[in-house]
Amino acid sequence: MSDQTRPSRPVVEGRDDSGPVPVEYRFSHARNGTRHLVVVFANFSARDEYGFSNGVLDQVRANILWIRDLFDGGNTYYLCKDMDFGVERSVAALIARFAHALGLTADQVTMFGGSKGGTAALQFALRHGWGNALAVVPQFRIGTALHERRPAAAALMMGQVTPEKIAALDTVMPELVAGTPHRHTNVYLVTSPQDEHYGRQVAPFVDLFRDYPNFNLVFNDSPLITGHDTVTARTLPPIMGLLNLLVAGIAPRLGQVRTGGEQPGRDTAPIDALLAATERFPRPRVDFPAPGTTVPGHAVALGGLAPARPGSASG
Template identity: 60%
Template sequence: MSNAAQNARAVFTGVDSSGAVPVEYRFSHAKNGNRHLVVVFANLTAPGEYGWSNGVLNNLRSNILWIRDLFDGENSYYLCKGMDFSLERSIAGLISRVMNALSLTPDDVTMFGSSKGGSAALYFGLKYGFRNIVGSVPQFLIGTYVREDMPGAARMMMGQVTDENVRVLDAVLPELVRSGANRSANIYLVTSPQDEQYQRQVEPFLGLFQGHENFNLVFNDSPLITNHGKVTLRNLPAIMGVLNLLVDGITPRFGLVRNGYEQPERDTSAIDAYLTETSQVRDESFPRPVVVTPAADERVPANAVRFTGSAPGAVRVSFWEDGKHQGTAPVAADGSWAWERANPWGKGRHVVRLFAADANNYQTERTEVIFTALEPEPESAAVAGYAPAPLPVPAPAPRIVLSVTAPAAHQQVPGPGVGFAGYAPGAARVDFQEGGVSLGTCEVRADGAWVWEPGWAWNEGDHFVEAIAVDAVGNASPWVAVPFTLVNAYHVPTQGGYLNQRY
């Protein structure tokens, strides 16, 4: 099991709807009352569109606020929808409310991200006056980049993808730097000439930082860097070292500094109230789903288990057992829903937990259903005492089959990176987890093939990753185990031990 699974920190999820655009976030309290906040912006292909959220920051002592970059199903660089920058202002408002709830100031906050998250860290850090900025391999010409490489994001951000809108977005970050905004910020920019985006997206803009009092360029010219994603990976020790120093109130420069910033007994009622107010899980205002069948402790043939019920105000109901996703059911306009698993349930007692979610991804409290699956009955046999549900029985869901071709089971894989590949015909995506911790997801191509490259360094030793394929309507394959052993990895020493190097 990875260190992330063993040392996972408690994380709260929420949706801040105070601004014009609802913003989803995750938050984790500081260790030992540390008086600092790190705001994390998502990189490209970040799991769940939350950057650096798979354990790499577990040893960071500060409060951590992860902000999701998913609006209308697309990335936004945290800037705009249809050239309406109220999205940016909503995100700035979220950061401000969390900061104020912690009784912190902008001097106690670090903006952090890589790739598009690095662009966001620079933008929000400079524009809103935050003291520390750590950005790895950012894009400066945002409009050009999304038009050429992220067409879905381009349409969402611009509405109409025109040369004028591209020009406006291209100017957002360079003009902000050129204006001299927040010259006293401590800026740490990570880049490499081996990054395929360096010559066009980074190098022409480095001169704009002249005059900034503490601009630091971490320039890695290693031949081991072969693409955009490898720059952050190879600079991970330096990045984590800088973050830990900033959290402790130390900026890497000569001069007198203050260390510590810890108040273990500090009153957390303000931030607790904010987390409760904006929690993604709604208790009273959004009732949990009602289950009609199966009845509590009902005994049902394993191939005749059908869930039905109601969830007014929701758009979908999600089903889980032992922390594993089993399926999703759409909710009709009248609030009714029905769901059957594609495969028969295993014989014995089952405890299924389900919740409903609305269009803004607010969730209900969990409903628990306990039933016992009996020996499957022949298809033509009637089940004594088992009344069919009042809703029509849907056609059997298509069977989703997931196969993993790499790494092979129990293979010894040279580290630090590990790539996964396989087939899942008919599926839309493949999700991954280890030790109950979500690792990420990847899309399935039209021919059924999929490839997932996490982009982080794994710890040496044994790993037990699980994968599941899901189609466009929520039908899922059985979970597939991917056990492997990582060799020749490296570790980053930190004050609290060894860091799991995933980003």
């Protein structure tokens, strides 16, 4: 999801230097004292490397912590530089410090992001035991995704890009999902068959969640989705619905559900006829000027018929 403008809700910007790597962030207080923290991770096209910072979260009542994925001038999946995972440790420490300062328990914290931000949401929730992960179109084979599509990020994260390092990063997420002790995290994974990453980056790994008590797969098969970059926008209403439920302390159990199903080319003649027959104020008929006719600006004349309102006396 491409961000266009800064959020209108008040934010504080800061930098935490307590870990091995400095981490930049933005923070916005909850409305009316809501006891929840949403941690937001960025996708590759996020403005200023802060995800969902275009105002879409303005009405979310939680405390919101946006974490910037910009380390030494590049993106890192919030994981590593030159295979040193100090980035992950620093980000994890920052999240823990905010949750502690707010006096929140693990179940009052939601990790949220799309694309590489969705991968990060799963990574931090499952590695550190936070209550909820809302992950939109994540990638599970990080090394492959970097090597094939993001050479600059691959060089930053791996140093010298080698098959061994690609394979090592490819195992990070599958091994975490299969081996984490934090299976009681509520996981919401949003995906689509129209995402070109789906077949290689998501589908082979869904079964790793089979033992999770509350794993939910939201599958959007909308014909209006044209690829990876459009899934979030086409699924935004249910995504925001889920996020607001989690903030309210409600963790729904959806299982595997489908959304989409639009029919953009469907014939609207029947509903148009119904509207025309029951319209409260019938549309006027314009006889002249004809549609598309250029008329002088100083003298415009209109002619036609305005039907009487149903039930009123005709003149």
